[in-house]
Amino acid sequence: MEIGLHNLKPNSRKNRKRVGRGNASGHGTYSTRGLKGQKSRTGGSIPPGFEGGRTPIIRQTPKSRGFRSHHLKPEIVNLKDLQAAFSNKEQVTPEKLVAKGLIQKVNSQIKILGEGKLEKSLVIIADAFSKSAKDAIKKAGGETKFRLK
Numbered sequence: 001m002e003i004g005l006h007n008l009k010p011n012s013r014k015n016r017k018r019v020g021r022g023n024a025s026g027h028g029t030y031s032t033r034g035l036k037g038q039k040s041r042t043g044g045s046i047p048p049g050f051e052g053g054r055t056p057i058i059r060q061t062p063k064s065r066g067f068r069s070h071h072l073k074p075e076i077v078n079l080k081d082l083q084a085a086f087s088n089k090e091q092v093t094p095e096k097l098v099a100k101g102l103i104q105k106v107n108s109q110i111k112i113l114g115e116g117k118l119e120k121s122l123v124i125i126a127d128a129f130s131k132s133a134k135d136a137i138k139k140a141g142g143e144t145k146f147r148l149k
Helices: 079-085 094-099 131-139
Strands: 075-078 110-113 123-126 143-146
Touching: 075 079, 079 110, 079 131, 110 123, 110 131, 131 143
Parallel strands: 075 110, 123 143
Antiparallel strands: none
């Protein structure tokens, strides 16, 4: 069905049930609350999840243990891997790291750690560097650059 000005109509609105307005209304006397009991009385509402005073089922079930962080862990690349995979004066980018098989995805976080020796002068683009890695790259005559996202 196509909507147009010729077939628009106002929303149908069902009138609220008016209780406690005399017997002629059809909802007088007990006002649809039944006879006695907690739910028939003023303020006699029962909170959701209340199970008559017994220990609720949600409190009977044991807590699930462990914790999984929502933060993704960065992919780790060590200096010894860079030493083996790249030649002198080369630029190390996330795309090249994926191509050489050192990381899985281009858009994952990359952190360079200082394990191993670096003797080549490399320009490395990554998201994070450990202090020892930064010092070793500078000492080898290389450069560290942070990736812009």
